[in-house]
Amino acid sequence: MTRSVPDETRTRVLELRDLIREADYRYYVLDDPTLTDTQYDELYRELVALEGEWPELHDPESPTQRVPGVVAEGFEPFEHPSPMVSLDNVTDEEQFRDWVGSGDRYLRSEDERRYSVEPKIDGIGLELIYEEGVLVTASTRGDGLVGENVTANARTIRSIPQRLRGDDVPAWIAIRGECYCRKEDFFAFNRAAEEAGERTFANPRNFVGGSLRMLDSRIPASRPIRYFAYALGGVRGASFDNQDAILEAFRSYGLPTIPEARIVDGVDAVATRYAELVEARDDVPYEMDGVVVKVDDLALQERMGMRTRSPVWAVAWKFPAQRALTRLNDVDWSVGRTGVVTPRAILEPVFLAGVTVQHATLHNLDELERLQLQIGDEVEIERAGDVIPKVLRALPEQRSGDERDIVVPDRCPACDTELHRDEGKVALRCGNFACPAQITGHLAHFASRGALDIRGLGEKQVTQLLREGLIKDAADLFHLEEDALAGLERWGPKSAQNLLAQLDAARTRPLDRFLVGLGIREVGERGAKILARAFGTLDGVRAATKEELLELDEVGEALADSVLEWFGEERNEAMLERMAQGGVAPAAVAAPSGGAFEGLTLVLTGKLEELSRDEAKRLVEAQGGRAASSVSKRTDLVVAGPGAGSKLKKAEELEIEVIDEAEFLRRAGR
Ligand SMILES: [Zn+2]
Missing domain, CATH: 3.30.470.30 (DNA ligase/mRNA capping enzyme)
Known part of the structure; x- marks a missing residue:
C-alpha cells in the first residue's frame, strides 16, 4: 500500500501548484493575467488529477484545497x-x-x-x-x-x-x-x-x-x-x-x-x-x-x-446619490428561456446620471412584495454605474387614491399556460416547453456549444426558421429538409447542406451534452454528467425513479424532482419520441472501463484515514465505479471506516459486502 511517488510526479505537482498560485496572483492581485482561462483550467485539472492519483502528495496549502469537502454547522464568534x-x-x-x-x-x-x-x-x-x-x-x-x-x-x-x-x-x-x-x-x-x-x-x-x-x-x-x-x-x-x-x-x-x-x-x-x-x-x-x-x-x-x-x-x-423620484406607470412581465417570468417597472421617463430612464428592474416576486408598490405610485429609483436602474421604494404618503394594485399574472403572457412558483424559489415560471416566448432562447441554447454544438444555428437562424414555420421545437430540427432550407432568404444549397451536416453530427452527441440541451432546470453541466454516467442511456435517465436519483452523490431533492417532472411531461415525451424518429441517439456515457470497480456502486461511510472523502470518491470514479450517498439494495460495496453508523448497519441488513479502507485501497491497486 505504501508506494513511493516518482520524483518527476512530485516535481510536477510542486511546479503546478506554483504555476497556479502565480497565475492567481497575476490575475487577481496584479490584474495582469499571463495565462488564458483554458491554459489555467488545463493546469488546474492536471493538478487535481495528479493529487487524486497520489494522495501521498496531499498539502492543505495546495490551490486545489481552497474548498473544503464539508459543510459547516455554523459560524464561531x-x-x-x-x-x-x-x-x-x-x-x-x-x-x-x-x-x-x-x-x-x-x-x-x-x-x-x-x-x-x-x-x-x-x-x-x-x-x-x-x-x-x-x-x-x-x-x-x-x-x-x-x-x-x-x-x-x-x-x-x-x-x-x-x-x-x-x-x-x-x-x-x-x-x-x-x-x-x-x-x-x-x-x-x-x-x-x-x-x-x-x-x-x-x-x-x-x-x-x-x-x-x-x-x-x-x-x-x-x-x-x-x-x-x-x-x-x-x-x-x-x-x-x-x-x-x-x-x-x-x-x-x-x-x-x-x-x-x-x-x-x-x-x-x-x-x-x-x-x-x-x-x-x-x-x-x-x-x-x-x-x-x-x-x-x-x-x-x-x-x-x-x-x-x-x-x-x-x-x-x-458620493452624491444617483437617485430620482418618478412615477410607476405600469409593470410588465417577460418570459425568459427557462420560462422564468420577471416583472419590470415601466416609469415616467426621468433624467438620471446622464441618461433617460424609462424602465427599472423589480427582480422577482419577493422584491415586489418587499416594495409594496402600487401602479401610479411615486417611486424613488437609483442608478449605479451602468446598472439597470432599480426601484428603491415607494412613497405611499404621496398616494392620491387612484393607484391600483399590481396584478401578478397567473397565466403566461406568451402562451397562457398556468404559471407556478417552485417551492422555496422566488421565480414565477411558465412550465410549457412549447411556450413561444421560450422557444427561441431554448433552441439557441439547445444548439449552443455547451449542449449539442450545432454551428450555424444561432439566435438569428432560429428566429428565421421559427418565423418561416419550418420548426416549432427542437425535435423539428431533425426532420428538416434540404430543399426547404435552401429556399430560405440568404440561404442556399451550401448553407443548407452545412446545417444538415451539423445536425447529423449532433444526433449522436454524448448523452450529458444532450441533457444539458434539453434545458431541464437544475440540470447544468455537472448534473448532466452525473445523470449520464449513472444511467448510461437516455432511456436509463427516463426510467430513473426518485429513489434512484437521490441515491446519487451530489443529487438533491430539487434536481431529482425537476428531472422527474420534465420526463413526466407528456409533450416532452412526445418531443423525445419525434427526436428519436429523426435519428437522435445520444451516445451512452460510459464510466472508464477496465477499472477495479467497473460498473459497481460504492458507498463510503465512517472516517477514512489514508484518503480524504473526495480523494476516495475520485478513486472510485477513476476505477469505473460510482460513489453513492446512501445504502440500498443497489449498492454493491460499502467501504466503512471507524465510526460508521447507520449505513453500515443497513449494509449488514441487506447483506452487502463491507470492506475497510485498507482493503479498498488494495482493490484499487494502491
Ligand atoms: Zn409560456
Whole structure:
C-alpha cells in the first residue's frame, strides 16, 4: 500500500501548484493575467488529477484545497484583536472641511496635512489574520468587537493568499479590507441565476454578504468574490510610519489593494481627487459609494485617537446619490428561456446620471412584495454605474387614491399556460416547453456549444426558421429538409447542406451534452454528467425513479424532482419520441472501463484515514465505479471506516459486502 511517488510526479505537482498560485496572483492581485482561462483550467485539472492519483502528495496549502469537502454547522464568534471601527460620514465639501478643521489642534506642522484618499468600496468588511505568513482566520466585522469566523469561505476567494509572499513577513498581522464583487461579474451572475430560476441579488453588497455566510463553502467558491486590503488591525514583527507604507507592504505580501488609492498633500488636493473619483464612478469595475480620507501619518493618527466608536483621524466622504423620484406607470412581465417570468417597472421617463430612464428592474416576486408598490405610485429609483436602474421604494404618503394594485399574472403572457412558483424559489415560471416566448432562447441554447454544438444555428437562424414555420421545437430540427432550407432568404444549397451536416453530427452527441440541451432546470453541466454516467442511456435517465436519483452523490431533492417532472411531461415525451424518429441517439456515457470497480456502486461511510472523502470518491470514479450517498439494495460495496453508523448497519441488513479502507485501497491497486 505504501508506494513511493516518482520524483518527476512530485516535481510536477510542486511546479503546478506554483504555476497556479502565480497565475492567481497575476490575475487577481496584479490584474495582469499571463495565462488564458483554458491554459489555467488545463493546469488546474492536471493538478487535481495528479493529487487524486497520489494522495501521498496531499498539502492543505495546495490551490486545489481552497474548498473544503464539508459543510459547516455554523459560524464561531471571533473577537477582533482591536475594534473594527466604523467611520463618520460627511456628504459635502463644507462638512469635509469642518472635519479637517476639527483635527487642526493635533497638527505639529503644515507638512502633516497629508492624506490617504481611497475609494470606499461597497462590500463587506473582512479581517484576515496571518501568523508567520500563513492565513489562520478570516472574520466579518460583526458589531466591531466580535465578528464571525468565516475562514473556510474566505479561503475560497482567490485574491486572498493562503500564504503571504516574500521572505520578510511579520510574525503576526491583522489585515483589514473589503470583500466585493465587480459590477460585470455581478450582472453576469444575476443573469445566469435569473435564467435558472434561482434567486437574484439586489446589489453586489448583498451578494457578497450572503455568500460569506454560506455554510457550504462550495457556494462562495463558485462565486466571483474578490478582496481589497486597506487597513492594519495590528502587527507584531514589523512597524510602519504611515498608511502609504502599509499599503505598500500589503502589495509586497501579495495582497490586492485598491488601485485608485492615492496619497495627496493638502485639503484642496483631497477635494480634487474626490471630484475625479465622482467622475470616474461609472468606469471603475466595482461599486464605489464615496471616498475614505485618512490622515496618512500613523503618529498623528495616534495623537488624534478615537471617539467612542469611530476614529477622529478618518472620515467617509460620500458620493452624491444617483437617485430620482418618478412615477410607476405600469409593470410588465417577460418570459425568459427557462420560462422564468420577471416583472419590470415601466416609469415616467426621468433624467438620471446622464441618461433617460424609462424602465427599472423589480427582480422577482419577493422584491415586489418587499416594495409594496402600487401602479401610479411615486417611486424613488437609483442608478449605479451602468446598472439597470432599480426601484428603491415607494412613497405611499404621496398616494392620491387612484393607484391600483399590481396584478401578478397567473397565466403566461406568451402562451397562457398556468404559471407556478417552485417551492422555496422566488421565480414565477411558465412550465410549457412549447411556450413561444421560450422557444427561441431554448433552441439557441439547445444548439449552443455547451449542449449539442450545432454551428450555424444561432439566435438569428432560429428566429428565421421559427418565423418561416419550418420548426416549432427542437425535435423539428431533425426532420428538416434540404430543399426547404435552401429556399430560405440568404440561404442556399451550401448553407443548407452545412446545417444538415451539423445536425447529423449532433444526433449522436454524448448523452450529458444532450441533457444539458434539453434545458431541464437544475440540470447544468455537472448534473448532466452525473445523470449520464449513472444511467448510461437516455432511456436509463427516463426510467430513473426518485429513489434512484437521490441515491446519487451530489443529487438533491430539487434536481431529482425537476428531472422527474420534465420526463413526466407528456409533450416532452412526445418531443423525445419525434427526436428519436429523426435519428437522435445520444451516445451512452460510459464510466472508464477496465477499472477495479467497473460498473459497481460504492458507498463510503465512517472516517477514512489514508484518503480524504473526495480523494476516495475520485478513486472510485477513476476505477469505473460510482460513489453513492446512501445504502440500498443497489449498492454493491460499502467501504466503512471507524465510526460508521447507520449505513453500515443497513449494509449488514441487506447483506452487502463491507470492506475497510485498507482493503479498498488494495482493490484499487494502491
Ligand atoms: Zn409560456
